Amino acid sequence: MKETISEIKEGAAHIRLMKEIYDKEAVLNATYKMTDKYSVLIKPVGDHEMSVIIEPKSQQSIEELQSAASDFCNEVLDQQVRLNLERRFGKIRELIIEHAFSPLADLKSRLAQIK
């Protein structure tokens, strides 16, 4: 099964995303970036998919819409990678900032807790 399915119909790009692959947060982050030129509707489809409808605020050609859909797919992928990485090193990031402003005497044990 494909991670994403997209098609252009009725002047909008319709994209379906697999929930197993993409988090809601990644989809929201990716769509936020498009809100200057597009109205975006996100809704769940069944238990396993999300539907994202990207409708231009002013008229666009099919090629422009396809390009926007393609950019969105790349962006949502990047956002998901960021989320995945954040899950791995987010705690380390917090520790770096905490240690920067208030040096920690127990840095080693705090790191051990993260691992």
Next chain:
Amino acid sequence: MKIMESYTILPFSFSRFGINQMLLVNEAGDFYFLDPPNFSSLIEYHMDTSSSAFKDLKSKHFVTDTDIEPVIDLISTKYRTKKAFLNNFTTLHMIVITARCNHRCNYCHASSEDIKAAGWDMKPEVAKKVVEMIFQSPSQNIKIEFQGGEPLLNWSIVKEIVLYAKELNKKCKKDLEFVLCTNLTLINEDHIAFIKDNNVLLSTSLDGPKDIHDANRIMRNGQSSHKNFIEKLEFVRQHLGQGSVSALMTASVISLNRMKEIIDEYVRLGFCGVFMRALNPFGYAKSSYKQLGYSTEEFTDSYKDTLSYIIDLNIKGTYFAEFFASLLLTRILTPFSTGFVDLESPAGTGICGAIYDQNGDVYPCDEARMLAKAGDKKFLLGNVMNNSYADIFLGETLQNIIANSCVETLPGCSSCVFQIYCGSDPVRNYADQGDIIGHRPTGSFCKKHKTIFEHLFKLIREDKQEVMDVFWSWITKRPIGLMKHVELSGQTIKN
């Protein structure tokens, strides 16, 4: 199947860059370009730990295959250095000595008053309270900047503030600095004597050759200001030295297509750099923006062309910096903190700088003062005559601005690869979009800065020796002849 992790990935942001590159930036501001296959290998823990790319990433603290504790220690130290501006709460204190001005610049966001208008000068009792408020700042570095209107129109108060500040500083022993922002046209020998005796720095405005300068910066009586400005500039330099005055340029629509002439005028007049400043949508500029203004794209296109022209000038032997690029390059290429009120996270408003209006009202920035003048006092922090330091600088208004200005948490900024180098401007967001958080996709602030960051990174990635020499000469404030090519540590970047 569980992946065997032979290394630990440390926190970083990334973005696609150009056709076939990924740009990675870590918490300390170190950066690295990686091609997509290597990027995939990196995040999937397949990267060859003996490869040069891995070693580069390790040296820049994107990964580690040794004990993590000392690495965290190093990144934390670098992060603390980048955020050192937070230690100096609040350094820049701008004082509106008078709202009166002998100019009526068409973009003036100080929206000045007539030279004969009454009630627009700072009074001695207010000035005294302002100085006392300033010296309650915990910052060891205090810069007092006299603004207007034209501060020379209320010269006695400038002198009182300087002398009283120096008096208080005998006990406080802070690093005290004074800057007088003046159009120079009224300056005389008495002013010069005091300025010289008290080490007051001068900052002025020059918009380019005569016709551009006069088109933007007309005298209140409708006459040209350029000739007088040039004469007074020479007069000041004769008494105080060639480098005694710095100049600020504001680009209106007529400037954008003539930036090379403007740069040539700056060079001709012996200035060592320019800060390419876009028009602010405040004061007169807001009401006449249709005539004076331009799109963000027009500004950034002009900025890139002008930067290229300035770089060429330097390569040909004329030391001349573009100060905004210089500031951003310092953030990108060095570990150091660079205080710049308009581009910090949390926002520099109130933390890095504050402005005291002539009636004693305190605002986190000049733009907030202008909003108040237009009737919206949303960002008024208090008044030196009625409020304590704690009321003003620890009050709810400033806390609300700061809490909503951390790019680490703002939508659109939190995952941006340029986040560590960038900042936010909540007052600008509010003025532009009616909301202090702002909407990044439609906001001009983000578009402008992102475009400039991308352009600078493009030039850095090209790694042309002569261009990098220019950048380092700006960062170190030394002519290019004294510079050697500094190869980006640990990475040879190719086109």
